Amino acid sequence: MNTKWLAGSAIFVLLAACGDTSLEAPSISPKATTQPTSEKTAGFNASKNVYFGDLHIHTKNSFDAYIFNVRTTPADVYRFASGETLKHPAGFEMTLAGPPLDFVAATDHGAYMGILPAMDNPDSPLSDLEISKKIFGANDPDAIIRNFQTIGQSVRSGQPIDGLYDRDLVDRTWQDAVATADRYYKPGTLTTFAAYEFTAVTTRADSPGSFAGGNLHRNVVFKDAAPGRLHSVLESPNPEDLWDWMDDERKAGRDVIAIPHNSNVSDGKMFDLVQYGGGVIDADYTRQRLRNEPVVEMSQVKGTSETHPALSPNDEFAGFEIYDKLLASNIESKINGSYIREALARGLALEEATGTNPYAFGLIGSSDSHVAGGAYDENDYWSKVGVVDGAAAQRGSVPPGGAKAWEGVERDENAENWFSKWSAAGYAAVWAEENTRESIFNGMRQKETYATSGPRIRLRFFGGDMTSDMLNAADMAAQGYSAGVPMGGNLSTDVAPTFMAWAARDPRGAQLDRLQIIKSWNTADGPKEAVYDMACSDGASPDAVTNRCPENGATVDLKDCSPSTGQGDPELKAVWTDPDYTAGESAAYYVRVLENPTCRWSTWDALKAGTEFHPDLPTTIKERAWSSPIWTASN
Numbered sequence: 001m002n003t004k005w006l007a008g009s010a011i012f013v014l015l016a017a018c019g020d021t022s023l024e025a026p027s028i029s030p031k032a033t034t035q036p037t038s039e040k041t042a043g044f045n046a047s048k049n050v051y052f053g054d055l056h057i058h059t060k061n062s063f064d065a066y067i068f069n070v071r072t073t074p075a076d077v078y079r080f081a082s083g084e085t086l087k088h089p090a091g092f093e094m095t096l097a098g099p100p101l102d103f104v105a106a107t108d109h110g111a112y113m114g115i116l117p118a119m120d121n122p123d124s125p126l127s128d129l130e131i132s133k134k135i136f137g138a139n140d141p142d143a144i145i146r147n148f149q150t151i152g153q154s155v156r157s158g159q160p161i162d163g164l165y166d167r168d169l170v171d172r173t174w175q176d177a178v179a180t181a182d183r184y185y186k187p188g189t190l191t192t193f194a195a196y197e198f199t200a201v202t203t204r205a206d207s208p209g210s211f212a213g214g215n216l217h218r219n220v221v222f223k224d225a226a227p228g229r230l231h232s233v234l235e236s237p238n239p240e241d242l243w244d245w246m247d248d249e250r251k252a253g254r255d256v257i258a259i260p261h262n263s264n265v266s267d268g269k270m271f272d273l274v275q276y277g278g279g280v281i282d283a284d285y286t287r288q289r290l291r292n293e294p295v296v297e298m299s300q301v302k303g304t305s306e307t308h309p310a311l312s313p314n315d316e317f318a319g320f321e322i323y324d325k326l327l328a329s330n331i332e333s334k335i336n337g338s339y340i341r342e343a344l345a346r347g348l349a350l351e352e353a354t355g356t357n358p359y360a361f362g363l364i365g366s367s368d369s370h371v372a373g374g375a376y377d378e379n380d381y382w383s384k385v386g387v388v389d390g391a392a393a394q395r396g397s398v399p400p401g402g403a404k405a406w407e408g409v410e411r412d413e414n415a416e417n418w419f420s421k422w423s424a425a426g427y428a429a430v431w432a433e434e435n436t437r438e439s440i441f442n443g444m445r446q447k448e449t450y451a452t453s454g455p456r457i458r459l460r461f462f463g464g465d466m467t468s469d470m471l472n473a474a475d476m477a478a479q480g481y482s483a484g485v486p487m488g489g490n491l492s493t494d495v496a497p498t499f500m501a502w503a504a505r506d507p508r509g510a511q512l513d514r515l516q517i518i519k520s521w522n523t524a525d526g527p528k529e530a531v532y533d534m535a536c537s538d539g540a541s542p543d544a545v546t547n548r549c550p551e552n553g554a555t556v557d558l559k560d561c562s563p564s565t566g567q568g569d570p571e572l573k574a575v576w577t578d579p580d581y582t583a584g585e586s587a588a589y590y591v592r593v594l595e596n597p598t599c600r601w602s603t604w605d606a607l608k609a610g611t612e613f614h615p616d617l618p619t620t621i622k623e624r625a626w627s628s629p630i631w632t633a634s635n
Contacts, residue, residue, distance in 0.1 A: 059072045111154075223256065263305045304423065371385075375424055378621070406612055460476075485630060501591045512595055
């Protein structure tokens with residue numbers, strides 16, 4: 001947590017908001033109210049439907065949400081996902097653009113869950129603690145900052161604060177969150193999961209005493225039934241200890257997965273070449289990691305973790321929504337070990353050494369909203385935190401102080417380095433037979449998932465004995481399953497692999513520009529990658545030498561953010577065989593589909609305010625989706 005987050009006018013908003021008198025509900029049995037049955041919902045499809053959701057949302061029960069005037073509850077998460085309107089902490093209304101979500105989870109931090117509301121509640125004994133008085137009863141901004149920082153440092157170190165860590169209250173808050181998820185679960189309409197965030201942060205030797213560190217956060221999601229007590233960093237900050245606990249939960253009949261997020265700011269630790277404590281990665285480590293972490297989060301408000309231009313200099317689209325500052329600091333994260341594409345190659349190298357691949361994961365997106373509802377659309381963006389980034393000037397998209405131009409104004413450091421670099425959320429997409437806990441959770445276990453940067457692009461990807469006549473078949477998906485494996489699968493082959501991909505635009509989004517396949521593999525010289533365009537819009541074909549589509553000429557009129565017309569396609573599809581396959585090589589292949597350019601959220605903010613665009617921010621972006629990989633190996 002950066003101390004400046006509580007500076008200036010925001011501190012007085014916080015002080016004015018003190019005195020929340022709501023208490024968490026009494027302990028409710030966390031036993032799930034539903035059990036899998038053989039009865040199918042009305043939308044059942046043996047060839048699977050795509051479902052869009054968000055598995056990363058915070059409410060007032062998170063310590064870093066309540067302090068920024070967030071007062072929403074887990075129930076509000078499910079209400080927003082269903083299409084209801086919520087109030088942002090800054091006072092304006094938030095409504096989900098587009099159809100309701102298909103699945104969702106409230107993922108409050110397990111550490112100190114529900115503690116901040118109790119500290120601010122005069123009916124709670126926690127409000128009598130000195131730290132509570134100095135945060136919620138003082139008029140001294142420095143004291144508030146200093147004492148709130150103590151909580152952040154406790155989360156980072158994994159050492160509970162004596163007297164403040166009321167474990168019974170944490171348990172009751174968690175049990176109420178589980179019961180709320182059960183209450184809002186409507187099979188066939190809205191799938192809700194009991195979930196929370198495991199908030200591990202590594203330390204930096206060059207930043208002693210600072211909250212800065214590598215992000216090793218995971219969202220822990222239960223399939224159905226959940227325990228009465230969660231495992232947070234205040235038990236152990238080591239993710240491998242979390243996996244041990246999850247294995248025990250599974251033995252008790254409660255299936256669960258953990259989803260790593262924001263590897264882009266993990267300081268090289270999320271996809272390291274050694275274990276958390278420095279030990280050698282071996283087959284036991286790999287099996288446990290894959291059992292517990294089948295998917296990772298590709299894109300969210302704090303940036304996209306696909307790759308970095310320094311890792312992918314030959315990928316002209318590698319610089320998409322890069323955010324590389326360590327949590328709550330201005331220190332840049334180490335690049336190697338922090339990005340997914342490189343991790344796919346690292347996993348193959350580790351497989352050669354140990355016989356197992358710890359980084360054979362699928363992909364999803366989510367929002368990481370801290371106000372109970374994600375700002376998924378660029379043209380309706382409210383950022384993430386609450387009262388400190390809810391206005392355009394606070395997040396650095398318009399000049400501060402009511403100025404209309406940027407020349408001569410003093411820029412806010414937090415807005416420049418953090419908020420303005422954040423993104424308009426993302427979605428998790430899962431291919432599943434029906435909209436139920438069992439089916440969607442199984443889809444994540446099978447890695448038949450993909451990530452989007454915000455649009456609800458539809459995307460399918462198969463590998464195997466694919467032929468071009470399948471592309472126009474009414475039962476394309478059924479043929480794809482029959483002839484090979486879907487995204488997330490493993491393909492054994494002794495010849496150049498063949499893949500089939502199909503993408504369709506979000507009806508509310510832009511036309512599609514191109515369909516790409518990205519190959520990641522390992523050699524004696526280290527990780528390798530290649531980007532191939534599979535299908536081009538407007539009837540064009542990829543160049544035989546560069547493997548790239550020609551530019552389709554799509555533009556955006558920055559006077560009103562209207563796109564040009566006549567370029568791009570509503571659908572792209574292709575069958576493709578690797579032209580550079582080497583016999584016996586193992587590789588990971590995934591699909592990336594790109595839209596035509598559209599205005600970035602910061603451009604929309606400036607247009608609405610009638611100000612100059614920020615000179616250092618991109619005015620447009622190319623929204624996209626990324627499939628889970630298909631891994632190939634020789635027979």
